[in-house]
Amino acid sequence: MLRFVRLRFEAEVTDGGTLPRFFGPTLRGALGLNFRKMVCVTHLDDCSQCILRFQCPYTRFFEPFAPADHPFAKRLVQMPRPFSLQVPPPSNSPVTFKVGDAFSFGMTIWHQAENLLPYLIVAVQRTLANGIGKGLKASLVRVVAGSGEDEMEVFRAREGIIVTSLPSVSAGEILASTKEKVSRLIVRFVTPTRIDLSGKLQNPVTFSALVKGANERGRALFWAYERTEPPWDGKVLVENARKVEMTDGEQVWLDLQRFSRRQQERLKVGGVIGWTEFEGEDLSPFLPLLKLMEWVHVGKLGTMGLGQIVVEAS
Numbered sequence: 665m666l667r668f669v670r671l672r673f674e675a676e677v678t679d680g681g682t683l684p685r686f687f688g689p690t691l692r693g694a695l696g697l698n699f700r701k702m703v704c705v706t707h708l709d710d711c712s713q714c715i716l717r718f719q720c721p722y723t724r725f726f727e728p729f730a731p732a733d734h735p736f737a738k739r740l741v742q743m744p745r746p747f748s749l750q751v752p753p754p755s756n757s758p759v760t761f762k763v764g765d766a767f768s769f770g771m772t773i774w775h776q777a778e779n780l781l782p783y784l785i786v787a788v789q790r791t792l793a794n795g796i797g798k799g800l801k802a803s804l805v806r807v808v809a810g811s812g813e814d815e816m817e818v819f820r821a822r823e824g825i826i827v828t829s830l831p832s833v834s835a836g837e838i839l840a841s842t843k844e845k846v847s848r849l850i851v852r853f854v855t856p857t858r859i860d861l862s863g864k865l866q867n868p869v870t871f872s873a874l875v876k877g878a879n880e881r882g883r884a885l886f887w888a889y890e891r892t893e894p895p896w897d898g899k900v901l902v903e904n905a906r907k908v909e910m911t912d913g914e915q916v917w918l919d920l921q922r923f924s925r926r927q928q929e930r931l932k933v934g935g936v937i938g939w940t941e942f943e944g945e946d947l948s949p950f951l952p953l954l955k956l957m958e959w960v961h962v963g964k965l966g967t968m969g970l971g972q973i974v975v976e977a978s
Contacts, residue, residue, distance in 0.1 A: 665834075665835075665889065665890065666774050666775070666834070666835040666885065666886070666889050666890055667774060667777070667832040667833070667834055667835075668772055668773075668774045668832055668833045668834075668835070668838065668959050669772065669773050669774070669777040669809055669810075669830045669831070669832045670770065670771075670772050670809065670810060670811055670959075671770060671771045671772070671773065671781075671807055671808070671809050671818075672768060672769075672770045672807070672808045672809075673768060673769055673770070673771070673788055673804060673807050674766065674767075674768045674804075674805050674806050674807070674808065675766070675767045675768065675792055675802040675803055675804045675805055676764065676765070676766065676767070676802060676803050676805055677761045677762065677763055677764060677765040677766075677767055677800065677801070677802045678763065678801050678802055678803050679763065679795070679799060679800065679801035679802075680760070680761055680762045680763050680765075680799065680800070681760075681761060681795070681796075681797055681798050681799030681800025681801065682758045682759065682760050682761070682797055682798040682799065682800065683758065683759045683761070683796065683797035683798075683800060684758055684759075684797065685754050685755045685756065685757055685758055685759065686751070686753075686754035686755075686855070686856065686918075686920055686969070687751060687759065687796075687797065688749055688751040688855065688968040688969025688970065689920075689922035689933055689965075689968040689969070690796055690797055690922070691749070691751065691769060691791075691796060691969075692749055692967055692968045692969070693922070693923075693925065694791045694794075694796045695787060695788065695791045696726050697791075697925070698787050698790045698791040698794060699721075699722050699725065699726065699783065699784070699787040699791075700722045700726070702783070702786065702787055702790060703720060703721050703722050703783060704720070704722060711723050711727050711729075712729065717729050718731055721779075721780055721783045724746075724775075724776065724780065725745070725746065725747065725780055725783075725784070726745060726967075727745075728743040728744075728745060728746065728888075729743060730743050730888070734891065735891050736887035736888070736891065739887055740884065740887060740888055743888050744881075744884045744885055744888050745967050746773060746774055746775035746776070746889065747771055747772060747773045747774070747967060748771070748772045748959070748960050748961045748966040748967060748969075748971075748972075749769065749770070749771055749966070749967055749968060749969040750769060750770030750771065750772065750969065750972060751769050751770075751855065751969040753854055753855055753937065754855070754856065754918055754920070754937065761800055761802075767792075767800075767802045771784075772959055772960070774835075774885070774889065774959075774960070775889050777830055777832070778828040778829070778830055779828075781818070781826060781828055781830070782826050782828070785804070785807060785819050785826060788804055788807075789803075789804045789821075792804055803821065804819075804821055805820070805821055806819060806820045806821065807819040809830045809831055810830075810831035814831045815831075816831060818830060833959075835886075835890070835956070838952070838955055838956050838959060839895060839896070839952040839953075839955070839956060840952070844948060845946050845948055846946065846947045846948040846951065846977045846978070847943060847944065847945065847946065847947065848911075848941065848942070848943050848947070848977070848978050849941070849942045849943075849947050849950070849951075849954075849975060849976065849977055849978075850913075850939060850940070850941050850942075850975075850976040850978070851874065851939065851940050851942065851954070851973055851974070851975055851976075852938075852939045852973060852974040852975075852976070853869070853915065853935075853936050853937050853938055853939065853940075853972075853973055854937075854972040854973060854974055855935075855937070855969050855970055855971065855972040856918050856920060856933070856934055856935030856936065856937055856970050856971075857869060857935045857936045857937070857962060857963050857970065857971045857972075857973065858933065858934065858935035858936075858963045858964040858965060858970050858971065859873055859874070859876075859877035859935075859936075859962065859963040859964070859971075860877075860963070860964055861873060861876055861877065865935075866936070867915070867917045867936055868910075868915040868936060868940070869915060869936050869940070870910060871905050871908040871909075871910065871942045871944075872902070872905045872906050872908070874905075874954075874962065875901055875902055875905035875950060875953070875954075876902050876905070877962050877963050878953050878954060878956070878957045878962050879896075879898040879901060879902055879953065881957065881960060881961075881962055881963070881966075882894055882896075882953055882956055882957070882960070883898060885960060896952065896953055901949065901950060901953065904949070904950075905950065907944060907945075908942050908943070908944040908947065908950075909942065909943055909944065910940055910941070910942060911941045911942065911943045912940070912941035913938065913939050913940030913941050914938045914939060914940075915936045915937070915938040915939075915940060916936070916937055916938050917934060917935070917936055918934050918935060918936075918937050919932070919934040920932070920933045920934045920935075921933065921934075922968070933965055933968065933970065935963065935964075935970055935971070947977070948977075951975070951977060954973075954975045955975060957971075957973055957975075958972075958973060958974060958975060961973070
């Protein structure tokens with residue numbers, strides 16, 4: 665079932681160092697590597713050949729597989745990973761940290777968060793202790809779940825106790841539709857947004873492209889984790905999105921690269937940043953789906969921090 669838990673990891677820098685201007689891919693790569701080393705017992709290079717691939721905490725989090733009896737197994741070319749990563753927007757240059765500086769990042773998990781949290785906390789501890797980027801090391805201080813009034817501390821290093829009763833929000837609560845008519849939306853592309861439709865990267869991101877990308881993303885999550893069709897009519901939303909106009913805004917394509925350990929080469933991970941104002945007769949039917957994207961990110965590479973958006977209705 666889709667229940668969303670927001671986490672914030674807070675650390676203190678112990679060895680100064682530098683991270684790329686957008687460090688989501690760097691953090692995700694280091695975290696995945698340390699997580700796998702920590703829990704893997706078969707030491708196979710290819711997780712798809714491992715007999716533990718449906719039970720292993722690493723594969724459940726970083727490389728999930730659809731079991732043979734999954735009703736949507738044939739439609740899921742690849743199971744979507746059950747988390748998105750929240751990191752700061754890209755800066756103009758590499759980010760330097762000094763000893764004593766605060767270092768934090770966020771993560772949203774929507775499947776088996778309580779079971780995976782203890783592994784994740786230890787993996788984060790080891791990742792920060794081993795170092796990321798160029799020389800940066802840090803010590804995890806605490807982990808906070810939820811936000812606002814529902815925020816609660818679930819781990820503090822000095823006590824060493826992990827709380828696994830986590831505040832969460834259901835998909836139904838996020839998708840609860842508004843009855844008020846909305847004629848204008850502002851969408852802020854907080855981190856590079858990489859929407860690929862039929863092999864073509866969208867630049868700029870029109871409302872039609874945004875809704876198509878959101879529909880594909882949301883539909884895959886419902887197939888994978890709810891084992892059902894999503895509760896919205898994607899065909900109708902996609903068709904009606906063509907009538908919505910871009911009336912203002914500024915979008916810029918930001919070229920970024922990451923190094924793939926698996927492929928041993930640098931890969932492009934750029935996307936659109938900026939903001940856009942959209943106007944139409946009534947945009948309220950699109951709001952539930954777009955609000956869901958605020959939690960799961962839209963487009964490609966949400967596990968690396970890409971595709972984080974904020975939607976403002978007026």
